Amino acid sequence: MEVIPLINQKGGVGKTTSVINIAAVLAALSYRVLIIDMDMQGNLSHGIKEKSNNAHNIFDVLSGQISLEQAIHRTYLPNIHIIPSSFNLATLEIKDFSLLKQHLENVHDRYHYVLIDCPPSLGAPMILSIVASTKIIIPSQCEYFAVKGLVNLLNLLKRVERQVGKQMNIAGVLPTMFDPRSRIMRDILQKLKQGLDIHVFETCIPRSTRVVDSNSYGQPIVLMDTNCPASQGYLLFVKEFLNT
Ligand code: ATP
Ligand code: MG
Secondary structure, three states, X not given: OEEEEEOOOOOOOOHHHHHHHHHHHHHHOOOOEEEEEOOOOOHHHHHOOEOOOOOXXXXXXXXXXXOOHHHOEEEOOOOEEXXXXXXXXXXXXXXXXXXXXXXXXXXXXXXXXXXXXXXXXOOHHHXXXXXXXXXXXXXXXXXXXXXXXXXXXXXXXXXXXHHHOOOOOEEEEEEEOEOOOOHHHHHHHHHHHHHOOOOEOOOOOEOOOHHHHHHHHOOOHHHHOOOOHHHHHHHHHHHHHHOO
8 A cells, every 4th residue: 555645835736636636547547545635724625525424534533533444435436535634633733643654554455545635834744644655746836936845845854754764755746737838837847857856757737727627526637527638647647656
């Protein structure tokens, strides 16, 4: 079972959209996928329709009230299960940052992939997710401030590595909302590839207005409109990711 958080402390870079669509592509390839909403904004839980009456969420698990299995909800996509988030995550006090990792060990034979949607901050939910990870994906837009933010994120990862005594496996940076006609974006992508000591995926997810619609409808764009450039991007990305 691979545990893959999508992290970036910068807001609005496409973390949630990427979790939804990567999960949908993996599910279409017959993999069993669990997605976890670690962001108290709860966007992931809105972005993919649930199909159960379970009231439990990830806060109940991390605060020791229930097991992780009890917080799993079915979605309308048979191969995708979800653990929703809660506003209470803001009050979460964590003593042991391997808590999520320990909980996930109980479902290791039920899923091929666990994708974790992280909030745009360097707090406890992100650190729990990093410690639980087997691979990390960093969605990022090709903008000047995004590149600066990535340097801070890589420093945080190094600090967590020192604290837990384990090297993190960063699969790479996934460029999102990319416009190939923009010279600035092309330049920044080049800088990302050359300037940081980190893998950058070849596939970029193109910007496309249909993505915003799909999130409002609670459906992955890859299922709503296969021909949309962003859908093609996510299909190609998963192919590239599975080959790395
Ligand atoms: P946050 O940090 O607030 O959780 P996020 O990193 O999860 O944000 P998303 O919510 O996935 O980012 O995306 C931010 C906005 O950009 C949303 O309105 C989403 O619909 C839009 N968006 C995401 N990907 C694309 C794309 N490829 N093309 C156009 N719009 C996109
Ligand atoms: Mg989000």
